[in-house]
Amino acid sequence: MLPTQKELAKLAGVSSGTVSNVISGSARVSERSRQKVLEAIRILNYQPNLIARSLKTNRTKTLGIVVPDITIPFFPKIIRGAECAARERGYFLIVLDSEGSPNRESEMVALLRAQRIEGMLLVTASGEDLTTERWTALSSSFPVVCLDRLPADLDVDFVCVDDCGAAEMAISHLMRCGHRDIAVITGPLTLRNEQERVRGYRQALQKGGVPARRTMIWNGSFEQDEVARICQNGMLRPSGRPTALFATNGVTGLAALRSLYSVGLSTPQDFAFVTFDEIAAEDFFRPGITSIVQPTFDMGYRAIEVLLNRIEHGKNGRREKVRLPATLTVRESSSMILNLNASSKRLKKVRKH
Amino acid sequence: MLPTQKELAKLAGVSSGTVSNVISGSARVSERSRQKVLEAIRILNYQPNLIARSLKTNRTKTLGIVVPDITIPFFPKIIRGAECAARERGYFLIVLDSEGSPNRESEMVALLRAQRIEGMLLVTASGEDLTTERWTALSSSFPVVCLDRLPADLDVDFVCVDDCGAAEMAISHLMRCGHRDIAVITGPLTLRNEQERVRGYRQALQKGGVPARRTMIWNGSFEQDEVARICQNGMLRPSGRPTALFATNGVTGLAALRSLYSVGLSTPQDFAFVTFDEIAAEDFFRPGITSIVQPTFDMGYRAIEVLLNRIEHGKNGRREKVRLPATLTVRESSSMILNLNASSKRLKKVRKH
DNA sequence: TCAGCGCAATGAGACGTCTCATTTTTATGC
DNA sequence: GCATAAAAATGAGACGTCTCATTGCGCTGA
Numbered sequence: 001m002l003p004t005q006k007e008l009a010k011l012a013g014v015s016s017g018t019v020s021n022v023i024s025g026s027a028r029v030s031e032r033s034r035q036k037v038l039e040a041i042r043i044l045n046y047q048p049n050l051i052a053r054s055l056k057t058n059r060t061k062t063l064g065i066v067v068p069d070i071t072i073p074f075f076p077k078i079i080r081g082a083e084c085a086a087r088e089r090g091y092f093l094i095v096l097d098s099e100g101s102p103n104r105e106s107e108m109v110a111l112l113r114a115q116r117i118e119g120m121l122l123v124t125a126s127g128e129d130l131t132t133e134r135w136t137a138l139s140s141s142f143p144v145v146c147l148d149r150l151p152a153d154l155d156v157d158f159v160c161v162d163d164c165g166a167a168e169m170a171i172s173h174l175m176r177c178g179h180r181d182i183a184v185i186t187g188p189l190t191l192r193n194e195q196e197r198v199r200g201y202r203q204a205l206q207k208g209g210v211p212a213r214r215t216m217i218w219n220g221s222f223e224q225d226e227v228a229r230i231c232q233n234g235m236l237r238p239s240g241r242p243t244a245l246f247a248t249n250g251v252t253g254l255a256a257l258r259s260l261y262s263v264g265l266s267t268p269q270d271f272a273f274v275t276f277d278e279i280a281a282e283d284f285f286r287p288g289i290t291s292i293v294q295p296t297f298d299m300g301y302r303a304i305e306v307l308l309n310r311i312e313h314g315k316n317g318r319r320e321k322v323r324l325p326a327t328l329t330v331r332e333s334s335s336m337i338l339n340l341n342a343s344s345k346r347l348k349k350v351r352k353h
Numbered sequence: 354m355l356p357t358q359k360e361l362a363k364l365a366g367v368s369s370g371t372v373s374n375v376i377s378g379s380a381r382v383s384e385r386s387r388q389k390v391l392e393a394i395r396i397l398n399y400q401p402n403l404i405a406r407s408l409k410t411n412r413t414k415t416l417g418i419v420v421p422d423i424t425i426p427f428f429p430k431i432i433r434g435a436e437c438a439a440r441e442r443g444y445f446l447i448v449l450d451s452e453g454s455p456n457r458e459s460e461m462v463a464l465l466r467a468q469r470i471e472g473m474l475l476v477t478a479s480g481e482d483l484t485t486e487r488w489t490a491l492s493s494s495f496p497v498v499c500l501d502r503l504p505a506d507l508d509v510d511f512v513c514v515d516d517c518g519a520a521e522m523a524i525s526h527l528m529r530c531g532h533r534d535i536a537v538i539t540g541p542l543t544l545r546n547e548q549e550r551v552r553g554y555r556q557a558l559q560k561g562g563v564p565a566r567r568t569m570i571w572n573g574s575f576e577q578d579e580v581a582r583i584c585q586n587g588m589l590r591p592s593g594r595p596t597a598l599f600a601t602n603g604v605t606g607l608a609a610l611r612s613l614y615s616v617g618l619s620t621p622q623d624f625a626f627v628t629f630d631e632i633a634a635e636d637f638f639r640p641g642i643t644s645i646v647q648p649t650f651d652m653g654y655r656a657i658e659v660l661l662n663r664i665e666h667g668k669n670g671r672r673e674k675v676r677l678p679a680t681l682t683v684r685e686s687s688s689m690i691l692n693l694n695a696s697s698k699r700l701k702k703v704r705k706h
Numbered sequence: 707t708c709a710g711c712g713c714a715a716t717g718a719g720a721c722g723t724c725t726c727a728t729t730t731t732t733a734t735g736c
Numbered sequence: 737g738c739a740t741a742a743a744a745a746t747g748a749g750a751c752g753t754c755t756c757a758t759t760g761c762g763c764t765g766a
Contacts, residue, residue, distance in 0.1 A: 002494065004752055015716045020754055027755095030714060050467045051413065052752035054404045055721050071433055076423045083423075083450055092464070095448040097436055111445070114403045116355075141355065254635065261637035282607065284614035285638040357722055368746045373724055380725095383744060405722035408751050709766090716759070723751090731744070736737100 003044035011044065012036040023048060054116065062092040063307065064112040065121040065147075065300075068100045072251060074277055074296060075123070078147065081300025082121060089308055091118075100222075102126035109138050119143040119307045121300075124151065126190075143310040147303045150192040157310060159303040159322040163193045166292045166326035167200025167248065168207075170274045173290070173328060174244045175208045178338035179272055183216045183234055183242035185227065185256050187249045197248040197276065216242055222251045228259030235260055235271065243271060243338055250277025257289075273333040288331030295324050356397040365393040376401060407469065415445040416660065417465040418474040418500075418653075421453045425604060427630055427649060428476070431500065434653025435474060442661055444471075453575070455479035462491050472496040472660045474653075477504060479543075496663040500656045503545040510663060512656040512675040516546045519645045519679035520553025520601065521560075523627045526643070526681060527597045528561045531691035532625055536569045536587055536595035538580065538609050540602045550601040550629065569595060575604045581612030588613055588624065596624060596691055603630030603644075610642075626686040641684030648677050 005023070009016045014033050021027040022037040029037075040046070054060045063086055067075040079095055086093040094117065098105035105125045112120060119142045124130050130151035138144060139156075146158040174182050184201045187194045202212045218234055220227045235241060245260075245267075247253030253275030257267070267273040267287050274290045281291075306320045358376070362369045367386050374380040375390040382390075393399070407413045416439055420428040432448055439446040447470065451458035458478045465473055472495050477483050483504035491497060492509075499511040527535050537554045540547045555565045571587055573580045588594060598613075598620075600606030606628030610620070620626040620640050627643045634644075659673045 005754095006752080016753090017716055017755085018714080021715090024754070027715095028713070033715080047463065047467050049408075049469060049752055051404055051407045051469050052721090053754075055402075055408050055723090055751090056753045056755085058721075060404065070429045070436075071426075073424075073426055073429075076426075076429050079448075080424055080450065092447070092468070094445070095432075097433065110400065114400050115445070116402060116404050258635065258637060266637070280633045280635065280638055282611065282633065284611060284619070285633055285640075287638075358724095359722080369723090370725085370746055370748095371744080374745090377724070380745095381743070386745080402722055405751090406724075408721090408753090409723045409725085411751075707766100709764105711764080712762095714759100714761080716757100718755100718757095720755090721753090725749090727746100727748095729744100729746070731742105733742075734740080736739090 002049070003046045004049070005046075007044060008037060008040045008046055012040040058116075060092075060116050060118055061090060062094060062115065062117045063119050063121070063304065064094045064096060064108075064115075064117045065123075066096045066098050066105060066108050066112075067123045068098055068125045070095070070097045074250060074294070077296035078123075078300040078303075081297035081302075082304050083300075084297075085301040085304035085308075089304075091304075091308070093304075098125045100125045106134075106138070113141045117142060119145070119311045121145050121147050121303050121307060123147045124149050130154075143307060143315065145303050145307045145310070147299060148193065152192050155319050157306050157319045157321070159299055159306060159320075159324070160193060161294045161299070161326045162323045163196035164200035164203065166276070166294075166328070167197040167246070168204040169200075169326075169328050170246055170276075170290075170292055171201050171204035172208070173330065174246065174272055174274060174334060175204065175210070177244075177272060177334060177336065179244040180210050181216065181240070181242040182210075182244040182246060183218060184246045184248060185218045185220045185231055185234075185252055186247075187252045188221050189219055194248050201246060201248075215240060220252050220256075222249075222255075224255045224258070227252055227255035228262075231256045231259050232263055235265055236263065244334070245271050245273050247273075247275040250275060250279055253277065253289075254279050267333040268336050272336070272338070274328075278329075283331070287333045290331045290334035291329050292326050293329050294326045298324055355402070356399045357402070358399075360397060361390060361393045361399055364397065365389040411469075413445075413469050413471055414443060415447060415468065415470045416472050416474070416657065417447045417449060417461075417468075417470045418476075419449045419451050419458060419461050419465075420476045421451050421478045423448070423450045427603060427647070430649035431476075431653040431656075434650035434655075435657050436653070437650075438654040438657035438661075442657075444657075444661070446657075451478045453478045459487075459491070466494045470495060472498070472664045474498050474500050474656050474660060476500045477502050483507075496660060496668065498656050498660045498663070500652060501546065505545050508672050510659050510672045510674070512652055512659060512677070513546060514647045514652070514679045515676045516549035517553035517556065519629070519647075519681070520550040520599070521557040522553075522679075522681050523599055523629075523643075523645055524554050524557035525561070526683065527599065527625055527627060527687060528557065528563070530597075530625060530687060530689065532597040533563050534569065534593070534595040535597040535599060536571060537599045537601060538571045538573045538584055538587075538605055539600075540605045541574050542572055547601050554599060554601075568593060573605050573609075575602075575608075577608045577611070580605055580608035581615075584609045584612050585616055588618055589616065597687070598624050598626050600626075600628040603628060603632055606630065606642075607632050620686040621689050625689070625691070627681075631682075636684070640686045643684045643687035644682050645679050646682050647679045651677055 005016050005019045009019045018033050019037050021029050022034050083093045096108040098108055102125050122144050135154055146156050148160050150158050205212045218230045220230050247256050276292045278291050279289050358369050358372045362372045371386050372390050374382050375387050436446045449461040455478050475497050488507055499509050501513050503511050558565045571583045573583050600609050629645045631644045632642050
């Protein structure tokens with residue numbers, strides 16, 4: 001149906017080898033032959049069959065990226081950066097969604113393997129599940145670069161944000177506003193970067209001379225209901241209530257905020273709030289949410305660079321470990337200097353309801 | 354490197370044909386041989402080479418989707434639905450981003466053609482540019498289903514929302530709140546669905562007995578600056594100012610809102626506001642924005658169904674034209690009954706600044 | 707004129723799979 | 737035990753491309 005090189009050869013009156021040489025530019029061809037072939041290409045509207053080429057060359061010029069949930073805005077932005085870098089270097093990018101399930105993640109990787117892709121970016125769905133064996137299985141067929149979420153204690157190429165430093169920056173900011181009782185609500189702590197962010201939280205408190213208390217570290221998840229329960233318990237308790245809340249990721253942060261609003265608490269009146277990731281970047285929405293903004297495009301872009309490095313310049317050699325800095329965008333949810341009296345008065349009213 | 358059927362055959366002690374039959378299930382194989390082959394597959398960790406299979410069968414089981422901007426939240430949601438439907442039917446989905454450029458769009462389609470995909474969903478970047486010739490070029494190699502944005506006057510398979518009806522619903526809602534001076538800010542009117550949405554706007558006004566005025570129809574775009582200029586001009590003019598604004602898409606709507614807030618106008622105090630698409634779905638952000646919510650997942654899902662129908666059951670036959678209903682989510686940006694006095698007083702204050 | 711050289715062009719073969727015509731094995735009935 | 741039919745297994749060939757060893761050709765200098 002679609003024209004082949006053989007047909008081009010017949011039309012141009014040259015051999016199939018010459019046609020191939022014109023198309024791939026892999027050998028010298030006389031100007032006369034070249035023109036005849038190009039003309040034939042034009043006439044037949046020929047397009048090389050990448051399938052056949054891949055079979056012969058054993059190269060697909062295709063990369064993959066697996067993310068846990070493409071509808072979380074964080075990931076499309078990363079994908080954009082990755083796709084851009086891939087295209088610039090002449091590679092395709094296949095996007096797959098593991099829907100947060102390690103099983104589906106393995107399926108996706110198997111599919112990519114069957115498609116003979118040359119490398120993959122992985123934002124893993126599994127945290128602790130990513131054991132050495134699983135990692136070996138995942139990365140046995142092609143290079144894999146981890147993105148955002150890192151497997152614990154494995155020596156792999158990765159690109160992520162300086163989670164610890166960013167969290168520390170956020171907490172320091174809250175402390176400068178007068179807060180001492182700062183709670184943190186986390187996602188699943190099986191994820192390495194969640195741990196790092198908690199570490200940054202602790203570190204900032206320590207530097208500020210405030211002891212980190214267990215009752216202020218709320219081990220949450222990505223589940224709306226679970227986060228709601230935890231946050232409501234923590235915020236409405238009679239004593240030892242935090243004046244500020246830090247969420248270690250956007251999904252959890254949104255769930256926390258949603259749940260607290262639903263019981264009548266709001267930020268910044270009742271608690272200061274800072275979250276990793278942008279929830280609503282638009283400054284005219286109230287409350288404006290102070291956020292740690294990750295360099296999403298760059299993360300995707302750099303990750304592809306690391307991956308192609310690995311693909312094109314050897315499998316061995318030191319793993320690249322890239323940590324990009326994040327920035328803090330201060331908005332009203334955290335910008336007020338703490339006033340303990342006013343806030344505890346308001347809270348009493350809320351509790352009466 | 355990766356094991357092949359030939360190696361399986363040798364290990365299992367059967368012929369390559371038998372191995373193939375076991376793997377593809379295309380012919381009867383004795384239980385004994387089947388077990389031997391399965392065992393060999395297990396031992397060698399064999400995975401079929403889809404490249405080679407595709408070359409032989411001329412089928413890739415791969416579909417494509419091209420969207421104008423993956424970072425607009427609307428599209429990932431569609432992609433999710435499409436990916437889900439594709440996977441259920443055993444197809445891959447390659448996601449590409451045309452970045453709103455018709456040229457890049459053509460490149461992407463060429464790439465997909467070279468990859469020998471079997472069909473494609475297209476949210477076209479070009480509006481008026483999508484002439485019959487261009488369409489023929491795009492769809493000459495495989496079936497194409499248009500999504501969301503439709504080419505004008507072409508008989509194609511498509512899935513979109515009932516744009517006209519949804520817009521009509523939004524405007525009727527505003528009229529029920531007492532508004533008569535309702536402006537509409539559009540995206541590029543080269544896009545067919547933008548036209549449809551304006552048509553719905555006109556239709557609602559007509560049904561309500563209000564003449565549509567040219568000064569109330571603001572022909573905008575996706576560009577922040579252009580939308581800002583238009584909206585600020587329209588909203589700050591001395592007389593004939595609209596009391597309500599309807600945006601025909603989320604990108605334009607966000608730009609409009611941003612620009613009006615930046616000059617001190619806000620909704621719902623100074624103007625009622627309704628937009629196509631969700632800008633911030635979270636109900637605790639103020640102002641809550643009344644929005645037309647499209648069934649994004651379903652759109653993607655249905656589009657794949659239509660596409661696979663076309664692929665698996667013949668290229669000919671009537672084009673499927675699917676229009677899904679959208680819903681209106683009323684929030685505070687439009688929920689107040691119009692009070693002309695209050696609003697004009699506020700406006701004067703704003704203009705003085 | 708012709709050997710020697712270098713550039714062009716050639717076309718067979720391979721990549722891993724599936725298909726299908728053919729051969730071999732097994733089962734059945736007498 | 738043998739003829740026959742049915743079932744199973746076989747392996748060569750093709751898909752479209754690239755590669756590479758070989759051939760063809762024109763030019764140079766002796």
